Amino acid sequence: xxxxxxxxxxxxxxxxxxxxxxxxxxxxxxxxxxxxxxxxxxxxxxxxxxxxxxxxxxxxxxxxxxxxxxxxxxxxxxxxxxxxxxxxxxxxxxxxxxxxxxxxxxxxxxxxxxxxxxxxxxxxxxxxxxxxxxxxxxxxxxxxxxxxxxxxxxxxxxxxxxxxxxxxxxxxxxxxxxxxxxxxxxxxxxxxxxxxxxxxxxxxxxxxxxxxxxxxxxxxxxxxxxxxxxxxxxxxxxxxxxxxxxxxxxxxxxxxxxxxxxxxxxxxxxxxxxxxxxxxxxxxxxxxxxxxxxxxxxxxxxxxxxxxxxxxxxxxxxxxxxxxxxxxxxxxxxxxxxxxxxxxxxxxxxxxxxxxxxxxxxxxxxxxxxxxxxxxxxxxxxxxxxxxxxxxxxxxxxxxxxxxxxxxxxxxxxxxxxxxxxxxxxxxxxxxxxxxxxxxxxxxxxxxxxxxxxxxxxxxxxxxxxxxxxxxxxxxxxxxxxxxxxxxxxxxxxxxxxxxxxxxxxxxxxxxxxxxxxxxxxxxxxxxxxxxxxxxxxxxxxxxxxxxxxxxxxxxxxxxxxxxxxxxxxxxxxxxxxxxxxxxxxxxxxxxxxxxxxxxxxxxxxxxxxxxxxxxxxxxxxxxxxxxxxxxxxxxxxxxxxxxxxxxxxxxxxxxxxxxxxxx
Numbered sequence: 001x002x003x004x005x006x007x008x009x010x011x012x013x014x015x016x017x018x019x020x021x022x023x024x025x026x027x028x029x030x031x032x033x034x035x036x037x038x039x040x041x042x043x044x045x046x047x048x049x050x051x052x053x054x055x056x057x058x059x060x061x062x063x064x065x066x067x068x069x070x071x072x073x074x075x076x077x078x079x080x081x082x083x084x085x086x087x088x089x090x091x092x093x094x095x096x097x098x099x100x101x102x103x104x105x106x107x108x109x110x111x112x113x114x115x116x117x118x119x120x121x122x123x124x125x126x127x128x129x130x131x132x133x134x135x136x137x138x139x140x141x142x143x144x145x146x147x148x149x150x151x152x153x154x155x156x157x158x159x160x161x162x163x164x165x166x167x168x169x170x171x172x173x174x175x176x177x178x179x180x181x182x183x184x185x186x187x188x189x190x191x192x193x194x195x196x197x198x199x200x201x202x203x204x205x206x207x208x209x210x211x212x213x214x215x216x217x218x219x220x221x222x223x224x225x226x227x228x229x230x231x232x233x234x235x236x237x238x239x240x241x242x243x244x245x246x247x248x249x250x251x252x253x254x255x256x257x258x259x260x261x262x263x264x265x266x267x268x269x270x271x272x273x274x275x276x277x278x279x280x281x282x283x284x285x286x287x288x289x290x291x292x293x294x295x296x297x298x299x300x301x302x303x304x305x306x307x308x309x310x311x312x313x314x315x316x317x318x319x320x321x322x323x324x325x326x327x328x329x330x331x332x333x334x335x336x337x338x339x340x341x342x343x344x345x346x347x348x349x350x351x352x353x354x355x356x357x358x359x360x361x362x363x364x365x366x367x368x369x370x371x372x373x374x375x376x377x378x379x380x381x382x383x384x385x386x387x388x389x390x391x392x393x394x395x396x397x398x399x400x401x402x403x404x405x406x407x408x409x410x411x412x413x414x415x416x417x418x419x420x421x422x423x424x425x426x427x428x429x430x431x432x433x434x435x436x437x438x439x440x441x442x443x444x445x446x447x448x449x450x451x452x453x454x455x456x457x458x459x460x461x462x463x464x465x466x467x468x469x470x471x472x473x474x475x476x477x478x479x480x481x482x483x484x485x486x487x488x489x490x491x492x493x494x495x496x497x498x499x500x501x502x503x504x505x506x507x508x509x510x511x512x513x514x515x516x517x518x519x520x521x522x523x524x525x526x527x528x529x530x531x532x533x534x535x536x537x538x539x540x541x542x543x544x545x546x547x548x549x550x551x552x553x554x555x556x557x558x559x560x561x562x563x564x565x566x567x568x569x570x571x572x573x574x575x576x577x578x579x580x581x582x583x584x585x586x587x588x589x590x591x592x593x594x595x596x597x598x599x600x601x602x603x604x605x606x607x608x609x610x611x612x613x614x615x616x617x618x619x620x621x622x623x624x625x626x627x628x629x630x631x632x633x634x635x636x637x638x639x640x641x642x643x644x645x646x647x648x649x650x651x652x653x654x655x656x657x658x659x660x661x662x663x664x
Contacts, residue, residue, distance in 0.1 A: 043128035043171070052125045053138060056145040057210070058319070059118040060296035061306075065321030065511040067362070069110040070593050072638075075363055076629065077595040078609045079586060083329065083364035084480040084617040090326075090362050095629040103642035103663055111156045112641050115149040120164055122146035124171040140201035144212045144220075147194035151224050154187040155597055158241040158637040158660060162190060177649040181658065183244040188228050195221040204270040209288065210510075215265050215272055216293050219514055222261035222522050227601050229254035229529065236603040238636045241660050252530065259526035259535070262519045266539075272516040274542070278588075279389040279552050281517070284354045284491030287510055291517060295510040296321070300494045306508070320506030325360040327485040327591055331395055332359060333619075334425060336410035336418070337443065337456045344458070347397040347410045347424045350503040355392040355554070357490035358504050364482045365591075366612040367624050370474035371430055375586045378429045383564040383571065385550035386587045391483035394469070394555045397424040411456045413463035413470045415443040423469040425461060427483055433473030436462035438622075441470075460620040476622035478615035485591040486554060517543060517588055525581045525602075536576040540584060544568040547587070578602055606631040634662025 042048040063069040068089055074080040075093035082090035082098065089106045091099030101107050125134070125142040146169075153160045158181075162168045165176025169190065198217035206213050231240070233251035240246075275281045275291045288295065298306045298321050306319065316322055336347040350356060370376045381387045400408055400420030412418035428436070441456040441463055461470035472481060490507040520539045527536035548565035552558070573580055585598050599605035610631055613624040637660050645655045656664055 043124045044132055046132060049125060049129060049132050049134055049138070052121050053141055055121055056118065056125075056141060057297070059114065059121075059145075060294075060511075060513060061298070061319035061321070062114045063110060063318070064296035064513055064593070065298070065323050065507070066110075066318045067316075067323040067326040067360070068106045070323040070326060071363060072107045072110045073593040073596040074591060076609065076631075077599055077605070078612070079365060079369065079591060079595045080327070080363045081366050081612060081614060081627070082479070083326075083361045083482070084478075085330075085361035086363070086479075095631055095635070096627050097630070101635065101639065101663070103639040103645065103659065105639070108639040108663075109641040109643065111152050111638075112644060115153055116161075116164065119146055119149050120172050122149070123164070123169055126169075127171045136201040137203055137207070140198045140217075141212050143194040144198040144202065144217050147191045147198065147224070148220055150187055150191050150194075151220060151227075154184055154191070155227060155600065156638050157640060159183045159187055159244070162186065177647060179644075179648055179650075179658065181242050183242050184231060184240055185244060188224065191224050192221070195224060206271070210295055210297055212294070213270060215268070215270050215516075216514060218261050218265040219293060219516075219518060219522075222258045222265065222519070222526075225254045225258035225261060226522055226526055229258060229526075230601050230603065233529075234603070236633070238603050238633050239661070241637065255526045255529040259523055259530060259532070262523035262526065265519050266523065269516065274517060274546060276546070277389075277549050277551055278386045278547055279550065279554060281515070282389055282487040283552075283554075284509055291515055292510075292512045293516055294514040295512050297510045298506070298508050299510075300492060300508040306506075315506070321509060321511055322358075322506045323511070323593075324485065324489040324507060325358050326362040327365075328357060328359040328489065329361050329364070329480065329482055329484065330359040331356070331425075331484075334395070335458055336397075336412070336424065337445065337454060338410055345399065345410065347399055347418065348395045349398055349401070351398060351401070352490055352492040352495050352503045354489050354491040355484060355486040356503075357507070361480065364479045364614060365477065367475065367477040367614050368612050369586070370477065371613075375583045375590075376474075378431050379571065380587075381429050383567045384547050384587065385562070385564075386547050388550070389554050390485065390487055390587075390590050391427075392486045392489075392555070393427045393483055394423045395425040396557075397422055411441075411443050412468035413441055413456075413461075414466070414468065415441060415456065416468035418468050425470045425472070428464070428471045428473055430473060430475050432464070432471075433475050435464055436471060436473060437464070438462045458619075460622055472622070475624065476615055477624075478619075478621045479617050480619055480621065487590075488592060512592070515589075521581060521585055521588065524576060524584075525578065528576055528578055528581060533575040536581075537572070537574055540572060540576055540581070541569060543584065543588065544572055578604070582608070600636050603636070605636065606633075632662060634660070637662075639663035 043052060071090050071093055075082055075090050076095050082094045088099050092101050092105045093107050122142040122145050126139060129139045160181055161179050162182045164172035166172045195217050199214055199221060202212055202214045202217055204214055229251045232246050233248050234246055272293055273290050275289055280286055281291050331348050332346050332350055334346060334348055335344040338345050368374050376387055397418050397420050399410060409417045409419045412424060418424050442453045443456055444451050445454050461472055464471055491509055492502060495502050520543050524536040524539040545565040545568060548568035550560055550562040553560045582598060599608060610629050612627050615621040615624055640659050
């Protein structure tokens with residue numbers, strides 16, 4: 001990891017009032033640290049430049065790994081809805097009537113309030129770097145991050161300001177309370193220029209583990225070309241703001257640029273490449289592997305360098321990596337009958353192992369993804385290893401762990417014993433669901449001097465013949481009980497995994513921001529738009545072949561030797577379509593914060609996410625209900641945060657005109 005620990009510093013300068021902000025939990029309030037002036041001489045020294053460059057990487061922790069930012073990119077899509085314990089942040093994002101997106105929502109502020117201060121840091125480094133004898137390669141890191149941040153902003157809000165107060169792309173040293181939004185093409189012009197310079201000047205290999213390289217810049221340049229091409233084409237007439245003309249005739253040239261850039265990166269991988277299996281990419285012991293090109297870094301040992309609490313109860317705010325909490329249901333509420341018969345215990349308790357961790361029950365996957373026609377339908381589950389290496393589907397009893405205060409076994413389904421380490425509860429596929437017996441499981445238990453029949457668990461779990469584990473079908477996913485996203489969850493090596501408070505803290509794992517595998521899907525998507533089906537098929541084929549290979553079953557916790565690559569290729573459609581590309585992107589990047597951008601880019605959000613199915617809020621709820629979302633075209637860009645508008649010294653009419661039209 002990058003070991004220099006200069007905290008997210010100094011060169012802040014948001015458009016409205018120069019504030020550095022951090023998203024925090026449980027409210028729409030932002031933790032603001034006002035600044036009025038900044039000394040530009042800071043960037044005239046090697047120490048200042050070094051601190052600024054370190055801050056560029058540190059700033060990633062303030063949104064990647066933040067659960068409320070992840071919510072804005074997943075809830076309301078065809079991957080996630082709000083879960084049983086969700087507050088208004090998550091219900092707002094769902095657009096299903098339980099809440100609403102307004103300029104005061106965290107949905108509005110997540111990106112805006114973090115990125116402009118970092119852009120100003122980039123401006124300061126670029127503006128003063130030459131005088132400080134900064135090399136072109138180091139300057140290129142600032143160019144990369146300025147483009148990186150503007151790319152997030154333009155996708156999220158439409159056109160955004162390029163002038164932070166002292167002129168276009170100038171370092172801003174004083175509070176500025178007026179602002180003018182540039183158009184989308186004007187912002188993309190800066191993004192392209194900065195990333196093209198970064199590709200030219202960055203090294204092939206990172207100067208430190210995790211720093212920017214040519215191929216990192218190529219990834220974002222190819223994705224920016226691709227996104228702008230879609231914006232120019234505008235197939236579903238999605239409005240933009242500020243209003244400006246689009247020349248659809250230029251779209252093909254940008255699709256071609258995206259294709260060429262991604263293809264060049266694949267052919268010149270440098271230190272990057274695909275891991276042998278999908279499990280190898282995402283298992284914690286392989287963090288910072290060759291497929292992960294950029295990450296918001298954390299570690300177990302550098303508490304100060306992590307910038308967050310790292311230990312103990314956990315802050316529920318940046319820069320901690322706590323996003324996985326949101327996609328984790330409260331499995332610790334499962335009860336099981338202990339052998340003595342006089343008490344029920346929790347057979348699956350919190351552990352600092354990947355696939356469990358701290359539950360918050362804020363985001364639940366929609367059931368549609370697991371049913372016939374979904375990205376994880378049964379035919380996919382049978383041959384695609386990504387299913388096993390994405391979700392915690394089997395929950396092992398851990399009553400034998402230190403501090404569990406339980407016996408060696410508990411009663412399971414069909415009155416059978418479940419020993420510590422054995423599976424107590426499982427999610428099963430749709431086809432198997434037809435055999436589930438939903439009648440309560442009871443057992444004759446000796447209590448004192450007499451025997452009596454007791455229900456083994458109070459949960460609405462089913463059972464299958466001859467199996468000791470209770471089961472629930474993916475057809476019965478509810479807002480209370482659903483598969484956990486295994487990929488992003490906690491893992492620690494510095495504990496004995498007993499029931500200690502470390503499990504409540506933020507994860508010490510790095511958050512994967514960019515993956516080499518995305519080049520293949522960018523190239524394939526561009527190829528579809530260019531009518532190059534053979535190329536699209538070949539790029540998709542690479543990832544699907546890998547997805548068929550499995551050397552370890554995460555849910556069974558055992559080594560395997562499975563090769564379904566031929567079956568995966570046979571199941572690949574030909575020709576490739578944009579909808580199939582979106583399915584593949586979901587299988588590769590499920591729950592990692594890609595989805596809203598993918599659906600907005602391709603203008604498929606309303607088509608793919610307007611209707612979903614899920615069961616209710618209780619453990620006894622298992623029957624799916626249909627839910628409708630209202631996704632108007634104007635919501636394809638987010639509202640400008642109310643705090644931004646409140647901080648500007650402009651007339652009410654000017655502030656109204658500054659806001660995106662759908663939210664006025």
